[in-house]
Amino acid sequence: MTKRSVILGLLLAMVASGVAYFNDEVIRQGKLVYDLLPVIVYGSLVFFLLVINPLLKRLRPTWIFSPRELALMSGLVLVGGAIASWGLAQALPTSLMMPHHYNRVNPGWASQNVIADAPPMLLADPSANESEALDGYVTGLSDGNDHIAFSDVPWYAWKRSLIFWVPAIFAALVMSLGLALIVHRQWADHEQLPYPIPQFMCALLPREGGVRGSVFGSISFWVGGAFVFLIHMNNYMNLWWPEATIRIPTQFDFSPLSGLCPVISRGGGALLFRPKVLFAVVGLAYFIASDVSFTMATGPFLYHLIGGTLLSYGILLRRGNHLTVQPWGALFAGGYVGLLLMVLYTGRHYYLNALRRGLGMTAKEKIEPHVAWAVRAVLIAAVLFTVQLSLIGVSWPFALAYAGLLMMTYIVVSRTVAETGAFFIGAQIFPGAVAMTFFGASGVGIQTLIIMCVVSSVIMCAPGWSPMPFIVHTLKVADVTGLRLTRLAKWTAVAMVACTVVTIVATIYWQYDQGAPANNWPGRLAAFPFETLVATKQRLAAQEMLTVSEHVSGWQHITQARPDGPSTLAFFVAVGLCLLLGFLRLRFNWWPLHPVCFVFLGGYQAMVLSASFFLGWLIKTGVTKYGGANVYQRVKPLMIGIIAGDLLAKLVPVFCGTIAYFCDKPPPTVYF
Numbered sequence: 001m002t003k004r005s006v007i008l009g010l011l012l013a014m015v016a017s018g019v020a021y022f023n024d025e026v027i028r029q030g031k032l033v034y035d036l037l038p039v040i041v042y043g044s045l046v047f048f049l050l051v052i053n054p055l056l057k058r059l060r061p062t063w064i065f066s067p068r069e070l071a072l073m074s075g076l077v078l079v080g081g082a083i084a085s086w087g088l089a090q091a092l093p094t095s096l097m098m099p100h101h102y103n104r105v106n107p108g109w110a111s112q113n114v115i116a117d118a119p120p121m122l123l124a125d126p127s128a129n130e131s132e133a134l135d136g137y138v139t140g141l142s143d144g145n146d147h148i149a150f151s152d153v154p155w156y157a158w159k160r161s162l163i164f165w166v167p168a169i170f171a172a173l174v175m176s177l178g179l180a181l182i183v184h185r186q187w188a189d190h191e192q193l194p195y196p197i198p199q200f201m202c203a204l205l206p207r208e209g210g211v212r213g214s215v216f217g218s219i220s221f222w223v224g225g226a227f228v229f230l231i232h233m234n235n236y237m238n239l240w241w242p243e244a245t246i247r248i249p250t251q252f253d254f255s256p257l258s259g260l261c262p263v264i265s266r267g268g269g270a271l272l273f274r275p276k277v278l279f280a281v282v283g284l285a286y287f288i289a290s291d292v293s294f295t296m297a298t299g300p301f302l303y304h305l306i307g308g309t310l311l312s313y314g315i316l317l318r319r320g321n322h323l324t325v326q327p328w329g330a331l332f333a334g335g336y337v338g339l340l341l342m343v344l345y346t347g348r349h350y351y352l353n354a355l356r357r358g359l360g361m362t363a364k365e366k367i368e369p370h371v372a373w374a375v376r377a378v379l380i381a382a383v384l385f386t387v388q389l390s391l392i393g394v395s396w397p398f399a400l401a402y403a404g405l406l407m408m409t410y411i412v413v414s415r416t417v418a419e420t421g422a423f424f425i426g427a428q429i430f431p432g433a434v435a436m437t438f439f440g441a442s443g444v445g446i447q448t449l450i451i452m453c454v455v456s457s458v459i460m461c462a463p464g465w466s467p468m469p470f471i472v473h474t475l476k477v478a479d480v481t482g483l484r485l486t487r488l489a490k491w492t493a494v495a496m497v498a499c500t501v502v503t504i505v506a507t508i509y510w511q512y513d514q515g516a517p518a519n520n521w522p523g524r525l526a527a528f529p530f531e532t533l534v535a536t537k538q539r540l541a542a543q544e545m546l547t548v549s550e551h552v553s554g555w556q557h558i559t560q561a562r563p564d565g566p567s568t569l570a571f572f573v574a575v576g577l578c579l580l581l582g583f584l585r586l587r588f589n590w591w592p593l594h595p596v597c598f599v600f601l602g603g604y605q606a607m608v609l610s611a612s613f614f615l616g617w618l619i620k621t622g623v624t625k626y627g628g629a630n631v632y633q634r635v636k637p638l639m640i641g642i643i644a645g646d647l648l649a650k651l652v653p654v655f656c657g658t659i660a661y662f663c664d665k666p667p668p669t670v671y672f
Helices: 003-027 039-059 067-084 089-105 107-112 130-139 159-190 196-204 219-240 255-260 262-266 279-285 290-312 327-346 348-358 369-391 396-420 431-444 446-459 467-481 485-514 521-542 546-550 565-587 604-626 628-662
Strands: none
Touching: 003 067, 003 089, 003 485, 003 628, 039 067, 039 196, 039 628, 067 089, 067 467, 067 485, 089 107, 089 130, 089 159, 089 446, 089 485, 089 521, 107 521, 130 485, 159 348, 159 369, 159 396, 159 446, 159 467, 159 485, 196 279, 196 467, 196 628, 219 628, 255 262, 262 290, 279 604, 279 628, 290 396, 290 604, 327 348, 327 396, 327 431, 327 565, 348 369, 369 396, 369 446, 369 485, 396 431, 396 446, 396 467, 431 446, 431 521, 431 546, 431 565, 446 521, 446 546, 467 485, 521 546, 604 628
């Protein structure tokens, strides 16, 4: 670790945080961090190793970047990008201000006075000057092509709410970093998870004194990379000059075949008949266990087959929005609980000793000092997060449960990507909906419900993009490159603080300059808590239980509980099936299904990834069956090249789209 790598890493992380919203919602050339394999980091790394590092060696050999330096800088930028994405801070301003706008245009909200049910510190306060603070936020304050000044932003409307939200976000970030440090040794050394994304990155990194990894010397690497890169470049040029080029299809429409099994489409799986080839997924699938790839390929079909069959009997798994109590959300929650139980059981000895060491007790096995400190940091952050929720009106058992569900989601998502390489995860865990599943709205209480739902619209907006999976990847790369974990953790914490501040300020500025989007995921999610509250209050009023639910406290949370039967049943069915799949996988070598399917079920992400995992599974199965271990190793550079070519190609539209924007010639559409 050198001073230049620390300084450059922090600067690049803050730049990524500062331009993320501008790229995502102003230029609109695809998301800067769209998934857990962000092009802006991994695509840039491929370009750097291809061009920049060799050029630096020609100029002066001492200028080249070592693998440890590249690992540190990449890790810091990954964290900065995660904070600036939907995974955390980018959703904050929308969830704090847009409810005031929705309240004006939705008579149902005003009639139920739902804004008043939320504590004042939970939302922004535009009351001092609504035309500037609220109308300006919705429509934008800029005039034509002229941007507003930084001082034109009505910061006064945000001071009160940020006093609550910034510490809450910092607590969540501390939990992410601490949990990643705690599980790292167990996952990387004891269980030896494959870590396909770090494995790909480490193959690219040079050895000490080199400019790039040895894989760049393989012909098959260049063949795979060039093949994918040229396909993407041809298709990207087709967007600009459709009359001069012929598009090479990467998505296929087999919708007519859905008639052979209409129950799948009826269950919501129509997208499965329009598969799209994601080359990076195909390449990563080569590096993971075959049963994982097979499960990722077939799991969505099984889910929608079951869902369509149940629908034919009048059983609906999904209804309302994401915060509505429904069996679909309960299945996700149950699957995550089952996976967490397996993770904790597998590493029970290590985790117990880490906890003992963190509490100052004697451990029965060696626990690194930084792990003990990580345990203490997680416990303190969880307590502070719980206290914060309690202070604004959440009953402390629900506040504690919220912190537990948050950590569970971070752990399961990180475990999933470390084991499968599935870098596109849509976690549907919302503590407010989980609480209503077991206690009902009358048992949870109106104020506790709205607080949990609004907090979820920010901190649980998209945990599949949260910082912890990126930190888990970086720790693995640090192990391989010899980077000290304690120093990495220290600078990661610094980057978290800096990037959070930069992201919040930059996002609020650009939203006042351009107007906040209402149709993207954070914009829609900002309305869900209050839509759920309106429907809940109307239902409770019809049941003559509204007054009770508005004043429920203490033991009344239990005495007034009204569990949702179908959703509760779905939760325990998911827990049981998840544990059963885990047991069968350990008991029988031939068992083909992995419990990771409960992370995805039949969601959009699962359907998008399915076909590519199937191709990866076919390739790996064919190579290992007919070529053996030797051929499997020889094909690795080809698959690494496919991933690298895919990422490098995706970097081109980002730069071309940015240049076109500033030249007032926006591209016809977003390529990725």
